[in-house]
Amino acid sequence: MLKAKEIVKDFGGLRAINHCSIEVEKGSIVGLIGPNGAGKTTLFNVITSMYKPDAGRVTFKGEDITGLRPDQICQKGITRTFQISRELKIMTLLENIMLGFKDQRGEKIMRGILNPASVKEQERKNLERSLEILEAMKLYELRNEPAAILSGGQRKMLELGQALATAPEMLLLDEPTAGAMAGETAMVVSFIRRMREEQGLTFLIVEHKMEVIMGICDKIIVMNYGEKLMEGSAEEVRQNEQVREAYLGRGA
Amino acid sequence: MIYLGFGIIAGAILALPSLALSLLCRNCKFFNLAYGDQMGLTAYLVLFFNVSLGLNFPASVILSLIISAILGVIFYWVIFKPLRRHGPLVLLIASLGLAFVIHNSELAIWGPNPQKYNIPFETGLRLGPFIITPIQLVLIGLSFALTGAIFALLRYTGIGRAMRATADNLELATIRGVDTEMVFIWTWIICSATAGLGGVFLALITTLTPWTGFITLLFLFSALILGGVGNLVGALVGAMIIGIVSECAGILSALAPYKIAIAFAIMFLCLLIRPSGILGKERGF
Amino acid sequence: MTSFIIGIITIVAIYCILVLALNIRWGYCGLLDFGVAGFFLIGAYTSAILISAPSESYLFGVRYTVGFGLSWPIGLIAAAVTSGFLAFLIGIPTLRLRGDYLAIVTIGVAEILRYVAINEKWLTRGVQGIRNIARPFESSFPAASLASDIIMLVLTLAILTLFFIIASRLFTSPFGRVLRAIREDEVATSFLGKPVSHFKMLTFILGGIYMGVAGALFAMYVTAIEPYQFIPTYTFLMWGCLIVGGSGNNWGAILGGALIMGLFIQGTRFLPSISGQPQLIPALRYIAVGILLIVVLRLRPRGLLPEKAIKTEETQ
Numbered sequence: 001m002l003k004a005k006e007i008v009k010d011f012g013g014l015r016a017i018n019h020c021s022i023e024v025e026k027g028s029i030v031g032l033i034g035p036n037g038a039g040k041t042t043l044f045n046v047i048t049s050m051y052k053p054d055a056g057r058v059t060f061k062g063e064d065i066t067g068l069r070p071d072q073i074c075q076k077g078i079t080r081t082f083q084i085s086r087e088l089k090i091m092t093l094l095e096n097i098m099l100g101f102k103d104q105r106g107e108k109i110m111r112g113i114l115n116p117a118s119v120k121e122q123e124r125k126n127l128e129r130s131l132e133i134l135e136a137m138k139l140y141e142l143r144n145e146p147a148a149i150l151s152g153g154q155r156k157m158l159e160l161g162q163a164l165a166t167a168p169e170m171l172l173l174d175e176p177t178a179g180a181m182a183g184e185t186a187m188v189v190s191f192i193r194r195m196r197e198e199q200g201l202t203f204l205i206v207e208h209k210m211e212v213i214m215g216i217c218d219k220i221i222v223m224n225y226g227e228k229l230m231e232g233s234a235e236e237v238r239q240n241e242q243v244r245e246a247y248l249g250r251g252a
Numbered sequence: 253m254i255y256l257g258f259g260i261i262a263g264a265i266l267a268l269p270s271l272a273l274s275l276l277c278r279n280c281k282f283f284n285l286a287y288g289d290q291m292g293l294t295a296y297l298v299l300f301f302n303v304s305l306g307l308n309f310p311a312s313v314i315l316s317l318i319i320s321a322i323l324g325v326i327f328y329w330v331i332f333k334p335l336r337r338h339g340p341l342v343l344l345i346a347s348l349g350l351a352f353v354i355h356n357s358e359l360a361i362w363g364p365n366p367q368k369y370n371i372p373f374e375t376g377l378r379l380g381p382f383i384i385t386p387i388q389l390v391l392i393g394l395s396f397a398l399t400g401a402i403f404a405l406l407r408y409t410g411i412g413r414a415m416r417a418t419a420d421n422l423e424l425a426t427i428r429g430v431d432t433e434m435v436f437i438w439t440w441i442i443c444s445a446t447a448g449l450g451g452v453f454l455a456l457i458t459t460l461t462p463w464t465g466f467i468t469l470l471f472l473f474s475a476l477i478l479g480g481v482g483n484l485v486g487a488l489v490g491a492m493i494i495g496i497v498s499e500c501a502g503i504l505s506a507l508a509p510y511k512i513a514i515a516f517a518i519m520f521l522c523l524l525i526r527p528s529g530i531l532g533k534e535r536g537f
Numbered sequence: 538m539t540s541f542i543i544g545i546i547t548i549v550a551i552y553c554i555l556v557l558a559l560n561i562r563w564g565y566c567g568l569l570d571f572g573v574a575g576f577f578l579i580g581a582y583t584s585a586i587l588i589s590a591p592s593e594s595y596l597f598g599v600r601y602t603v604g605f606g607l608s609w610p611i612g613l614i615a616a617a618v619t620s621g622f623l624a625f626l627i628g629i630p631t632l633r634l635r636g637d638y639l640a641i642v643t644i645g646v647a648e649i650l651r652y653v654a655i656n657e658k659w660l661t662r663g664v665q666g667i668r669n670i671a672r673p674f675e676s677s678f679p680a681a682s683l684a685s686d687i688i689m690l691v692l693t694l695a696i697l698t699l700f701f702i703i704a705s706r707l708f709t710s711p712f713g714r715v716l717r718a719i720r721e722d723e724v725a726t727s728f729l730g731k732p733v734s735h736f737k738m739l740t741f742i743l744g745g746i747y748m749g750v751a752g753a754l755f756a757m758y759v760t761a762i763e764p765y766q767f768i769p770t771y772t773f774l775m776w777g778c779l780i781v782g783g784s785g786n787n788w789g790a791i792l793g794g795a796l797i798m799g800l801f802i803q804g805t806r807f808l809p810s811i812s813g814q815p816q817l818i819p820a821l822r823y824i825a826v827g828i829l830l831i832v833v834l835r836l837r838p839r840g841l842l843p844e845k846a847i848k849t850e851e852t853q
Contacts, residue, residue, distance in 0.1 A: 048728065074730030086725035088718050095847060098711075099718055100729050106711030107731075109739050113706050123711065146846070166730055283637045285571075285644075334835055341569055341636050345776060346834055348571060352773045353827035360820035466769070470648065473641045509656045516645040523638060524630040 001026040001202055002047070002078070002170060007056035009039075009046055009226075016042045017053075018226040024170070029196055029203040031213040033237075034223035035246055040206045041083060043223070044174055048080045049073050060170075075102065077169035081176060083206075085159040089148035093139055096147055096158060097130040098123075100165030126165075133161045138187070152179035160191060170202040171195075177209055185209070189216055214238070222246070255500045263495025265457060267488050268395045269450035269468070270475045271402060274487035276443040277476070278419045280332065280436065282340035285347040287447055288472065289354040292465025294320040294448030295455040296358055296367075303370045309387075317448045324444025325437055333436070351466065358462040366459040391453045398446060399488070406484075411438055419482075470512055471498070474519035480529030489530060494518060543686045544758075545799065550693045551754050553794035554700055556778045557787060558747035561704055564785040564844070565713060566740040567720035568632075569640040573775045575647025576620045576745050578767040580752025582654060583619045584612030585667040585762055609673040613753045620749025624742045632737045647772060654764040666763025670756050693754050700747055704787050707743075709847060716740060770823060774798065777826045781833050785844030792842055797826060 002024040009017040017039045024030045032040050046053045049070045058066045065073055088096055104126070106112050106119040134140045137157040142149070150158060156176055163171055173192075177185045189212060195201045207213045213220060214234040222229040222237060224246045230237070237243055273287050294316050301312035331346050371387065406412035411434070417425040418435045426432055454464060471494060479490025497518060498511040522529060555573055562568040588611075589604040627646055631639045654661045661667065673692060678684040707713050715736050718726040727733045756762050774797065782793020801822065833840065 050724075069732070070724075070727045071730050071732045074728060079730075080728060082725075086722055086728075088721050088725065090721055091714075091717060092847065095714060099714055099726075099731075102730055104711045107715055109707070109712050109743070112710030112712030113703050115706060115710060119711070162729065283641060285640075331831055331835075338834075338838060341567070341640075342834060342838070344569060344637060344640055345780070346831055348773060348776065349827045349830040349834075352770070353824050353831075356820040356823040356827065360817050360824065467648075470645050474645075477638070477641070509652060510649075512645075513649045513652060516649055519645070520630065520642065523634065523642070527630075527634050527638075 001061055002204065003059045004043070004047055005057050005059070007043065007046055007058070008054045009042060009051060010054050016226050017046065019056075020223065020226065020228050021056075022221050022228060022231075024202060024204050025219075026202055027196065027200055028218045029192060029205065029216050031217035031220040032204060032206045032223065033208070033210075033213055033220060034229070037225075038223040038246075039226040040223055041174055042226075044080060044172055044204075044206060048078060048172060074166060074168075078172060079163045079166045079168035079170075080172035081156075081159045081163055081174055083174045083178060085155040087147045087150070087155055087158050087162070090146055092144050093134060093147055093150075093158060094127075094130055094143045097133055097161050097165050098126050100162045101126045101129075102166055130165065133164055136191075137161045153181055153184035156180055157184065157187065160188070164195070168201065170204070173203065173205045175206055175208065177207065177212055185212065188212075192216055255503050256496065258502070259496030259499035260492070261457070261495070262499050263492035264392060264395060265450070265453055266468075266471055266475055266491035266495050268399055268453075269447060270472050270479075270487040270491040271399055271484055272443040272446035272450070273472050274476055274479075274482070274484050275402065275415075276439060278482050278484075279415055279439040280343075281422075282332075282343040283347070283473070285344060285469065286327070286350040286354060287347075287443075288467070288469025289351045289358075289465035290320065290324065290444055290447040291451030291454065291468060292358060292460070292462065293323070293354050293451070295451035295460050295464070296362060297448075298452055298455070299362070299367050299369060299460065303367075306370075309369065309371045313449075313452055316452070317445045320448035321441045321445040324440040324447075327444075328436060328440045351469075355462050355466060362462070364461060366461050367455075368460075369455065387456065391449075391456065394449065395453070398449065402442070402446075403484070405442075411435070415439060467512060471515050474515040476529075477519050478522050478529055480531040483529065483531045486529055486531035540683050540686050543683075543690050547686070547690045547693050547758055548755075549795055549799040550690075550697050551751050551758060552775070552778070552798040553791050554693075554697055554747055554751040554754070555775050556782070556790040556794040557697075557700055557704055558744040558751070559775050559779050560784060560787060560790040561707070561747065562740060562744040563779065564790070565708060565720065566716040566737060567636065568737060568741055568744075569636045570643050570741075570744065571640045571769075571772055571776075572627075572643030572645075572647035573748060573772040574767045574769055575643065575650045575772075576623060576748035577752040577755065577771065578647070578650050578654060578764075579623055580616035580620045580749030581756040581762050581767070582661060582667070582752075583749070584609075584616040584753035585670050585756040586660065587615050588612040588757070589667055589670045604667075606671075609671070609757060612757070613750055616749040616753035617746045618749075620745045620752065621742045622745075624745030625738070628738045628741045632741065633734050644769065644772075647767075647769065651764050651767050654767070661764075664763060664765075666761055667756075668761040670760045670762070672757050672760065689754075689758050693758070696750060696754065700750075701787055701791070708787070712736070714847075774823075774826060777830045780830055780840055783840030783842035783844070786840070786842045789840055789842035789844075793840070801826070 005021050007017050007020045008015070020039070020043060032043070034040055042051070045051045047058050049068055052067050057064055060076055060078060063076070065076060088099070105122050111119050131140065131143070134143050137160065139154060139157060139161070147158060156179070160176065176188050180188065192203055193216060196203065205217070217234060219231060220234060220237045221231040222243050229242055229246060230240055269291060273284070276287065277283055297316035297319055298312045301307045301315055302309055327350060331350060332343055335342055335346050406416060414430045414435045417428070417430050418432050422432065451465065454468060458464070475490035475494045476487055478493060479486030479488070494515045498514045501511060501514045555577060559570060559573060562570045587605050587607045588609060590606050591604045627642060631642050655663055672685050673688055675685070678688060715726065715731050719733055719736060723733050778793035778797045779790055781797060782791070783789025
């Protein structure tokens with residue numbers, strides 16, 4: 001479904017990604033791991049167009065999406081989350097989720113002003129769905145509170161909820177369990193599994209927590225120094241000598 | 253040909269303030285809209301010492317520069333430091349407020365008419381088609397010297413390195429033990445004093461009214477953006493280009509009052525085609 | 538006396554439209570507009586040129602007529618169109634850059650427009666300005682009469698109310714939700730699939746339309762405009778009104794406008810002017826506003842009436 005071919009990205013004199021190619025099949029959960037500085041988040045950023053690659057192409061469902069604007073990429077069906085979650089603190093949780101829905105008629109300026117029945121109807125539907133999502137994320141009680149009050153793990157859940165509202169076909173999650181406590185980590189893991197089973201979502205996940213990655217991923221891609229070191233199943237990765245070396249001294 | 257000469261002089265007048273403004277904006281991470289009026293205010297202070305109190309010109313200038321530097325630090329302490337946490341846009345609004353207060357204070361105290369200093373009349377030296385007075389020469393020389401001094405400061409001194417580090421990455425600099433507070437204070441001292449000198453120069457070459465500072469500000473920002481925000485050499489380059497082109501526009505008399513519009517048109521085109529400016533990095537500050 | 542009070546309310550209402558427009562740009566969307574006076578000017582001059590009676594003018598020594606004597610609705614609409622178009626032109630390069638750039642460009646554009654008004658005498662009669670701008674229904678109600686003042690007041694308040702309603706509905710709509718998101722974090726909003734520049738441009742243009750119409754109303758109210766009425770001071774005063782009244786809140790915009798433009802500016806008109814220094818009192822007023830702005834930013838940055846939190850209605 002998602003293919004990144006021969007991506008190269010330089011920052012000043014530093015080559016952050018060096019001819020890296022990865023593929024993610026539809027309906028799979030793929031993990032992206034590697035020591036700090038390996039280029040994982042940078043690769044995410046290139047795929048979702050935060051940066052333009054200096055070389056290489058990114059295709060999604062056969063269509064070339066390299067260099068499109070970030071909002072266009074989201075419209076195509078890829079939504080990403082951020083390492084440090086970027087929820088909108090001043091707005092309420094409910095508003096944060098409602099923001100995510102695509103094709104909102106009320107976002108057109110004339111319809112926004114006139115507020116016809118069609119807009120009201122869609123808002124109502126989106127509201128119901130938002131409440132469902134918040135319920136699933138265990139955030140329902142806080143729905144009218146500003147997002148600023150959430151804890152680290154809760155912010156991640158909100159961000160996931162927001163991503164879900166965009167009705168994506170594929171989710172790129174950047175360290176979804178960072179800062180989460182044990183219970184919250186389990187929630188994220190079960191969420192990912194459920195979404196794949198119930199809605200056929202495809203996932204590409206950057207993670208540092210080995211038990212998470214090894215537990216849910218069909219395939220794991222290992223990066224080091226901006227290159228793809230290897231890819232394979234959890235077992236294969238665990239056994240691989242080079243992977244062990246790359247992580248030596250950095251803890252797993 | 254004469255216009256080219258005027259242009260070079262205009263560029264030279266703008267160069268030092270552009271450089272200092274670029275330094276200020278780069279270190280403090282916001283556009284200071286009160287800078288032009290800081291220039292004007294110092295020029296008016298010189299007027300006060302020189303004409304009202306009767307001091308000789310050099311003494312007036314020195315006193316005024318010192319006061320300007322002190323005022324700069326006061327502005328930082330009272331206005332810009334406490335508002336820093338709200339981000340660059342709020343700082344911009346506050347600087348506009350400050351510019352407004354300074355402008356109207358000048359208007360209230362000295363009135364709207366152009367002012368002149370009390371300096372002995374000097375015959376100028378002829379340089380081709382131009383006449384330059386000794387005072388102007390001294391000021392041009394001082395501008396060059398100060399420009400060089402600023403670059404030397406940044407390159408070779410401790411405080412200069414501290415400034416560069418803070419401008420690049422504030423958090424990292426703080427972690428590494430750089431005294432960022434001193435960096436900010438010194439930045440305001442240097443840039444305010446330089447603004448003052450630029451203002452005096454302006455007042456000598458052109459007229460001094462409460463609007464002089466604000467109008468100069470527009471030229472300065474055009475220069476900054478053209479040269480590349482955050483790039484000091486770019487500020488100098490931008491200043492020269494803006495100076496030359498806007499003066500040369502005077503060749504067509506229909507365009508003469510529009511010098512500032514020309515400067516702005518250049519800036520506008522620059523933003524359209526290459527927002528990072530001639531020498532700028534991709535992301536501004 | 539009545540006429541006087543009606544006049545003050547009218548002019549304050551006109552400025553309130555400007556503050557409202559600024560609230561849409563800055564309060565909702567976080568766009569830094571320091572060129573309010575420029576949009577005001579273009580609206581005023583457009584409608585003045587179209588409405589005022591034909592008169593002579595010279596362009597390159599050739600006699601020329603300026604003023605088309607058209608009716609006031611055309612003046613209003615034309616003002617809205619030119620001002621909105623100006624917003625579009627400015628917006629193309631600047632909205633995709635950081636907010637500071639918009640600030641600088643708008644300052645410059647406003648000043649340049651003023652220079653054009655001063656220098657292009659063939660179009661704007663330069664420093665003398667355009668006079669005898671017709672008020673609505675002038676044939677039945679001559680400009681100097683109480684009736685005309687009342688008509689002006691009613692028209693202004695009607696437009697202010699309409700604009701207020703539009704702005705409020707926009708704020709609570711999904712469109713407004715996206716604007717508030719953009720204001721807080723453009724990048725995150727973009728990654729949620731919203732075309733940020735598009736939203737910013739629409740907001741900017743809407744603000745422009747408001748300001749242009751305010752300009753047209755102004756021209757009709759004062760019946761004579763000249764470039765000095767559009768100096769950056771007025772932009773700054775609008776910011777003062779918004780910050781003090783409360784940015785992000787439409788009632789705050791009105792309150793700020795009423796307080797500063799009404800109470801403060803008009804109210805202190807009656808202080809005796811000090812002979813020989815006609816500039817002193819006005820300058821002191823402006824200094825006070827400037828200091829007030831800075832004080833408010835430091836002590837109560839959200840202004841008198843803070844932004845209303847949105848509670849999404851749920852039906853169980």
